Amino acid sequence: MGSRRHFLQAFGSAGVLAGLVGSGLLRPGQALAVDFNRAAFDARSATDALRLIGAAGAEASTDIILKAPEIAENGAAVPIEVISNIPGTTRLSVLVDKNPFPLALQFNFAPPAAPRFQARLKMGESSRLRIVASAGGRHYTVFREIKVTVGGCGQ
């Protein structure tokens, strides 16, 4: 479970897991082992987090739509919506550069799920909000500066 597995491999193992569920060894409701590099979530800088998720060389893209408030009144819950129009997007990652741990969230998507989501983030202070979309082994990025009126760091 601590090892890094790729999403498709995880999907490949879903059948095995289903078998375990059928045999009663696993109860429905037990979370599947999810394949993310936890070290990236512990990174203290956006540069390190990007390197650890393999996206250091992400290229700017206008095909990722990021909806977020220009000014966030409450840093404890900043609503965002992310939509990737890049064909074959399998992963979206969210980083808040100035947070103590910049990597906030990652989602893997497989059909019929569309590569898009809505979420709420904590932002300790005004910061760059950065999205990385991964598709076919390549990484694309878009970012926005968000002003935070009341920081959510202590939340």
Added chain:
Amino acid sequence: MSDPIKIRATVKGSDGEVRVLLPHPMESGQRRDGAGLAVPAHFITSVTLSINGRPVIEGGLGTAVSANPLFGFQFAGVKAGDKVAIAWLGNKGQRGYAEALFAAG
């Protein structure tokens, strides 16, 4: 953990939308209590959303996801009666699970 997970799953035509609320404090580990002592990190580290038993969204969460995480997702090619299930795992080994059926919206 007392409040139940809330799932709203609606479908129009073949387009589905799921909104899920996971009641959880999502303590960042950055906060201090009234006595000035650090409140230990206590947060959801992963979520898995399945449609009819097949995982289709996997999430990795850090401490910057707001308390009581609220997520919205979209699906193409689902129908009323399809089952959506969400399971989460926390940094202290705790877990949660809930399921619902897509309803015509």
